[in-house]
Amino acid sequence: MIAWLQNLNALTGGLFLLVTFGLVAVRQTQGCVRLFVALSVLLGVSAFFLSAIYQTWHLIVIGVVDIVTKAIVIPWLLHRSLHDEVITRREVTQVLNIPTALLIALALAIVAYLLSQPLLAVGGGAAIGVNLPIGLAGVLIGGLTAAVRREAVPLFLGLLAMENSAFFAGIGIAPEMPLIAEISIAFDVLILVLVVSVLTRTVHEHIGTTEVGALTVLREDPTR
Amino acid sequence: MNLILVPALPLAAALVSVLPLGRRVAPTVTVLAGSAALVLAVLDALHVVADHSLVAIAGWVELDGFAALLLLLNAFLGFTAALYSWGYMAAHEADAGRMRSYFAHFNLFVFSLVLVPVLGQPAFVWIAIEFTSLFSVLLVAFDNTRSALEAAWKYIALMFMGAAIALLGFFVLFWAQQAAGGGHYSWSGLRVVAPQMPLVLVFAAFLLILVGLGTKVGFVPMHTWLPDAHSQAPAPVCALLSGIKTTNSLYVVLRLAALLPIASVLPWLRVVGLISVGVAAFLLLQVRDYKRLFAYSTVEHMGIVCVGAGVGGPGGMLGAMAQIVSHSVTKSFCFYAAGATLLAVGTREIASVRGLIRTSPVAGAALLFGALAIGGAPPFAVFLSEFSIFRAGLEQGQFLVTALLVALITVAFFGILMHVNRMVFGAPPDSGSAERHALPTTCLVALIIAAIPVLVLGVYQPVSLHALLSLAASNLAPSPAP
Numbered sequence: 001m002i003a004w005l006q007n008l009n010a011l012t013g014g015l016f017l018l019v020t021f022g023l024v025a026v027r028q029t030q031g032c033v034r035l036f037v038a039l040s041v042l043l044g045v046s047a048f049f050l051s052a053i054y055q056t057w058h059l060i061v062i063g064v065v066d067i068v069t070k071a072i073v074i075p076w077l078l079h080r081s082l083h084d085e086v087i088t089r090r091e092v093t094q095v096l097n098i099p100t101a102l103l104i105a106l107a108l109a110i111v112a113y114l115l116s117q118p119l120l121a122v123g124g125g126a127a128i129g130v131n132l133p134i135g136l137a138g139v140l141i142g143g144l145t146a147a148v149r150r151e152a153v154p155l156f157l158g159l160l161a162m163e164n165s166a167f168f169a170g171i172g173i174a175p176e177m178p179l180i181a182e183i184s185i186a187f188d189v190l191i192l193v194l195v196v197s198v199l200t201r202t203v204h205e206h207i208g209t210t211e212v213g214a215l216t217v218l219r220e221d222p223t224r
Numbered sequence: 225m226n227l228i229l230v231p232a233l234p235l236a237a238a239l240v241s242v243l244p245l246g247r248r249v250a251p252t253v254t255v256l257a258g259s260a261a262l263v264l265a266v267l268d269a270l271h272v273v274a275d276h277s278l279v280a281i282a283g284w285v286e287l288d289g290f291a292a293l294l295l296l297l298n299a300f301l302g303f304t305a306a307l308y309s310w311g312y313m314a315a316h317e318a319d320a321g322r323m324r325s326y327f328a329h330f331n332l333f334v335f336s337l338v339l340v341p342v343l344g345q346p347a348f349v350w351i352a353i354e355f356t357s358l359f360s361v362l363l364v365a366f367d368n369t370r371s372a373l374e375a376a377w378k379y380i381a382l383m384f385m386g387a388a389i390a391l392l393g394f395f396v397l398f399w400a401q402q403a404a405g406g407g408h409y410s411w412s413g414l415r416v417v418a419p420q421m422p423l424v425l426v427f428a429a430f431l432l433i434l435v436g437l438g439t440k441v442g443f444v445p446m447h448t449w450l451p452d453a454h455s456q457a458p459a460p461v462c463a464l465l466s467g468i469k470t471t472n473s474l475y476v477v478l479r480l481a482a483l484l485p486i487a488s489v490l491p492w493l494r495v496v497g498l499i500s501v502g503v504a505a506f507l508l509l510q511v512r513d514y515k516r517l518f519a520y521s522t523v524e525h526m527g528i529v530c531v532g533a534g535v536g537g538p539g540g541m542l543g544a545m546a547q548i549v550s551h552s553v554t555k556s557f558c559f560y561a562a563g564a565t566l567l568a569v570g571t572r573e574i575a576s577v578r579g580l581i582r583t584s585p586v587a588g589a590a591l592l593f594g595a596l597a598i599g600g601a602p603p604f605a606v607f608l609s610e611f612s613i614f615r616a617g618l619e620q621g622q623f624l625v626t627a628l629l630v631a632l633i634t635v636a637f638f639g640i641l642m643h644v645n646r647m648v649f650g651a652p653p654d655s656g657s658a659e660r661h662a663l664p665t666t667c668l669v670a671l672i673i674a675a676i677p678v679l680v681l682g683v684y685q686p687v688s689l690h691a692l693l694s695l696a697a698s699n700l701a702p703s704p705a706p
Contacts, residue, residue, distance in 0.1 A: 122422045162388035170395035181347035188354050195358050203373050215374035218452045
């Protein structure tokens with residue numbers, strides 16, 4: 001039974017990694033939001049599998065809180081608080097072209113796998129071998145997404161993917177983490193979404209674009 | 225009970241500030257809450273000096289020496305910044321709604337700042353540090369100009385990127401503690417099991433948190449957001465951002481370092497510190513905006529604290545603690561002086577300010593005083609703390625590190641003085657197009673209060689403060705080699 005669950009968890013992990021790659025590659029803002037929802041659902045599903053493997057009810061609560069906040073409330077908040085134009089935007093410019101970005105993402109995934117080997121040698125729960133490397137890879141790839149995106153919402157979703165990935169590793173390596181801490185972290189992410197929505201709206205109102213990558217006034221430029 | 229009131233007061237003030245009760249209510253309540261919180265923080269710190277710890281809720285809300293020191297600084301800066309905000313915002317902002325919004329955010333920001341030292345559990349400290357970023361973003365963007373919004377975007381993006389990496393670090397730390405037999409996931413619980421924790425896990429946690437929270441501290445090369453955010457926010461917010469928010473993140477990094485064996489962690493602190501001091505010292509030379517000047521100086525000082533902790537020995541850690549105190553009080557003064565200058569001349573550009581001492585003697589004198597103090601001239605507080613770090617470096621046989629540090633601090637000193645000298649002296653330009661304001665009384669009072677520790681700590685260290693610094697240093701003594 002446990003081995004079976006571990007295989008299912010590994011499958012979830014594989015899909016999770018695939019979706020983070022998708023975040024780097026998808027051009028439309030709407031598509032990025034959908035991928036983020038998928039990422040959050042996969043995180044929740046992995047938490048459910050791990051709760052059975054580790055025999056702890058904590059992770060069920062975490063999975064439910066995660067799915068409710070990140071797969072339902074956050075997309076709803078983004079749609080509600082942002083201008084339609086922002087969400088339906090199809091991004092054309094990116095700092096790097098997509099094949100290059102995907103290659104870098106692949107390299108980051110391999111680096112994450114290598115980096116987590118010495119940690120895995122310490123041992124621990126059964127699912128660590130899946131969740132730690134994939135979580136670490138997700139953190140790096142999420143950071144890459146945020147770095148190559150110029151549009152506000154996809155950039156921000158890259159950041160949220162980093163946080164999701166940190167959690168993906170966290171449920172594997174620290175399943176007994178105090179529950180109240182993890183719920184507070186979800187709450188914190190909700191505040192973050194609110195703040196970023198306000199900020200994006202202000203940028204849209206005052207500058208007329210949400211291409212935050214184009215904001216480059218503040219530089220130590222001697223020719224200015 | 226006292227201890228819980230310290231964060232509760234600004235939170236209550238934030239709630240009151242939102243209510244539409246008239247222009248004066250929000251600033252008055254903010255200053256009252258700030259002063260009450262400061263009094264309580266002083267009482268708590270004295271209690272910690274006497275008893276070595278203060279526990280409100282065991283394992284959740286408690287103070288040791290280092291936390292008490294930080295709480296004291298947070299409360300002091302929270303108070304002076306509240307006082308300064310009163311006059312500064314009244315001069316800057318006509319709209320009552322925006323005024324209320326400023327004070328509501330300001331109080332939430334102070335609430336999150338005092339929460340960091342008060343909480344005893346790393347997971348909650350992560351959340352508190354996250355709050356310090358979230359509640360200050362809209363303050364950075366407060367002016368709604370193109371550059372302020374750009375700064376706010378960079379700020380939130382890098383803050384959250386750092387937070388996600390640090391979050392992974394805190395999970396790994398928890399894993400390390402479980403592997404060592406568990407116990408309470410608090411700073412004190414971690415120190416108990418520190419020698420048994422698998423080194424590779426603690427080290428991985430330390431590196432993740434060094435990168436993640438190092439972004440918030442402003443370590444080079446993760447410092448790029450710092451001069452932007454710290455120059456675009458209103459002056460009192462800059463004082464809090466530069467003076468204490470960076471230090472709050474450094475507090476966690478140093479706590480983590482204390483869990484590792486000396487031999488493996490001190491070189492990291494020295495290298496990270498020296499890189500930050502070096503890069504910042506040279507970036508200081510080419511700034512064009514005087515608020516950015518002080519922002520780069522923050523990067524430099526965070527590096528100095530790190531080098532101080534990294535030279536090791538009781539003297540090094542004590543020097544680092546003294547440097548944290550002197551930097552916080554001096555940097556907040558510098559930003560108040562920069563705010564006074566902005567009110568007097570209406571521009572942030574160094575090149576367009578000349579003869580400030582004649583057009584606005586108070587702003588000119590304050591700016592010069594601040595520049596000398598933050599640069600490390602005697603007889604100010606920074607001079608004394610930097611000197612104790614040099615001495616500790618020589619005592620520990622770290623000659624190369626100490627020599628580099630002295631050289632780089634000298635470069636930074638001349639960099640700061642070169643710019644400020646051009647602004648303060650010379651013939652004033654006759655262009656009168658920019659918006660000018662007289663310095664409001666509360667700003668002047670805040671400047672004077674902020675100047676007191678800058679001067680006094682340079683010549684005299686009260687016995688109780690010295691006891692608190694020693695206690696803080698002993699809380700952070702890294703565990704000996706396993």
